[in-house]
Amino acid sequence: MAGKDSFSSRWGMLLAVFGMAVGTGNIWRFPRIVAKNGGGAFLIPWLIFLFLWSVPLLITELSIGKKTRLGPYGSFAKLLGPRLGWMGGFVAFCTLAIMFYYAVVTGWTYKYVVASAVGALNSVSASQYWSHFSSSVAQPILFHAIAFLVSGAIVYRGVSGGIEKASRVLMPTLIVLLVVGAIRAVTLPGAVAGLNFLFHPEWRSLADHRVWLEALSQSAWSTGAGWGLVLTYAVYARENEDSVLNGFLTGFGDNSASLLAGLMIFPAVFALAPGLGLVPEKIVAETGPANTGMAFIWIPELFRQIPAGRVFLTAFFLALAIAATTSLMSMIELGVRILMDAGWVRRSAVVTLVMIGFLLGLPSAVDMGFFENQDWVWGLGLIVSGLFFAVIVIRYGPSRFRRDFVNVAGNDLPVGRWFDWTMAYVIPLLFVAMLGWWFYQSATSYDPSGWWNPFHRFSLGTCIVQWVVVVALLVVFNRRIVARTLSREEAS
Amino acid sequence: MSTSAVVMMVIILGANWGGFLALLWLALKKEASKRAG
Numbered sequence: 001m002a003g004k005d006s007f008s009s010r011w012g013m014l015l016a017v018f019g020m021a022v023g024t025g026n027i028w029r030f031p032r033i034v035a036k037n038g039g040g041a042f043l044i045p046w047l048i049f050l051f052l053w054s055v056p057l058l059i060t061e062l063s064i065g066k067k068t069r070l071g072p073y074g075s076f077a078k079l080l081g082p083r084l085g086w087m088g089g090f091v092a093f094c095t096l097a098i099m100f101y102y103a104v105v106t107g108w109t110y111k112y113v114v115a116s117a118v119g120a121l122n123s124v125s126a127s128q129y130w131s132h133f134s135s136s137v138a139q140p141i142l143f144h145a146i147a148f149l150v151s152g153a154i155v156y157r158g159v160s161g162g163i164e165k166a167s168r169v170l171m172p173t174l175i176v177l178l179v180v181g182a183i184r185a186v187t188l189p190g191a192v193a194g195l196n197f198l199f200h201p202e203w204r205s206l207a208d209h210r211v212w213l214e215a216l217s218q219s220a221w222s223t224g225a226g227w228g229l230v231l232t233y234a235v236y237a238r239e240n241e242d243s244v245l246n247g248f249l250t251g252f253g254d255n256s257a258s259l260l261a262g263l264m265i266f267p268a269v270f271a272l273a274p275g276l277g278l279v280p281e282k283i284v285a286e287t288g289p290a291n292t293g294m295a296f297i298w299i300p301e302l303f304r305q306i307p308a309g310r311v312f313l314t315a316f317f318l319a320l321a322i323a324a325t326t327s328l329m330s331m332i333e334l335g336v337r338i339l340m341d342a343g344w345v346r347r348s349a350v351v352t353l354v355m356i357g358f359l360l361g362l363p364s365a366v367d368m369g370f371f372e373n374q375d376w377v378w379g380l381g382l383i384v385s386g387l388f389f390a391v392i393v394i395r396y397g398p399s400r401f402r403r404d405f406v407n408v409a410g411n412d413l414p415v416g417r418w419f420d421w422t423m424a425y426v427i428p429l430l431f432v433a434m435l436g437w438w439f440y441q442s443a444t445s446y447d448p449s450g451w452w453n454p455f456h457r458f459s460l461g462t463c464i465v466q467w468v469v470v471v472a473l474l475v476v477f478n479r480r481i482v483a484r485t486l487s488r489e490e491a492s
Numbered sequence: 493m494s495t496s497a498v499v500m501m502v503i504i505l506g507a508n509w510g511g512f513l514a515l516l517w518l519a520l521k522k523e524a525s526k527r528a529g
Binding site for chain 1: 511
């Protein structure tokens, strides 16, 4: 059981859930994917998949967490039976594996907050600064450690005293920073070209299946649906907490934050890039190592040109740092919840998890190739996680699940039959399409000659091998973990 | 800005931000009635 700790109100929980969902992907991935996929037209499938993938999964996670009061491992064991508890373990492992390198990204944002605030980015080209920082060993490790210490310290203080309190300060600050950044960007001379690029619909692109699959992937990764994080926070929800309206609010809130980031990035890039003789379309779509090109190289270059650019650059990286920190907090809490379900006390669970997370994140902190491999393997793993949540609903019976878990006392909006159809048919179908497409990309585009090789960075082979190793370990230890988790749950 | 871009901007921002604010208003109302009842 969750014990006595819980969110003090709906708004406290929602701010924490928004903090989980709104991450660095909203600020630097969303604009890049929009730019690569037809601008305004891309936004249509992106909105459609909010209803077909993200919101149903968010509702499912909120309902399960509130009902079982157990983290992913215990919830899956309870609902699918002890033998299939490992599926919850896989969901949790994917998110924790992301946590290992996400702390590295969080560390980068901290470094850049400091660098932009003290003006260190003004004295050297941004690309030189990034390459000097990322090629050094000590600095990425130091900031990786600081990232874990900051988020770990918040989680250490508990849900209401740590996560909720921090979210109540950080999330409004993030929104203010994004709004101020967007207002500054759209008022720059030439900003209209950026708005035009963001919203002008290239209708032809809707006939391209890749645009739909990119939109689906963006929605799935950005909202955090199917990661087990919302389930974890729902464990601490009030008894009469709603699931449906909160699920929709989370999805719409995440989309709204992405659009706000788009309104900051596109006008700024289109207004400022021509002054440096650069092509705005290329800059927004620039990936760079681990997708760092736009945020860590081009934005600093561009912001130098505007009055008080240092202030706005610091604000930009502060927004990134806050978005990253609140997401990292939720990942740590997921691991902590699983350990607490197995009988650990919060403080030792946090300390242990932060130490393990720091150590397992070290390879990503010092080797960009390893970082990119982990991002590839566990990012795709999350698609499998989404399917696993659908498996719970299908096995329980979608209508029965809706009656027993979703449309219960305290729920504000009843959910209709569309939920049954979406969970039973649409999500499995989208899973096949999305995973099949990414694997196809690996075999035909990313690594045509070595797609089978498990030691290649973006290969299908590396995904399968790493997933199989993790599943095999989880299956071997499943009985022991489930016994510890469920016996404590039954005892309490 | 092209007309189609303006129309799309209104639709997308209206659907997302408008949808979010409408849901927030509904949640506020439901929360108030929960407290009262």
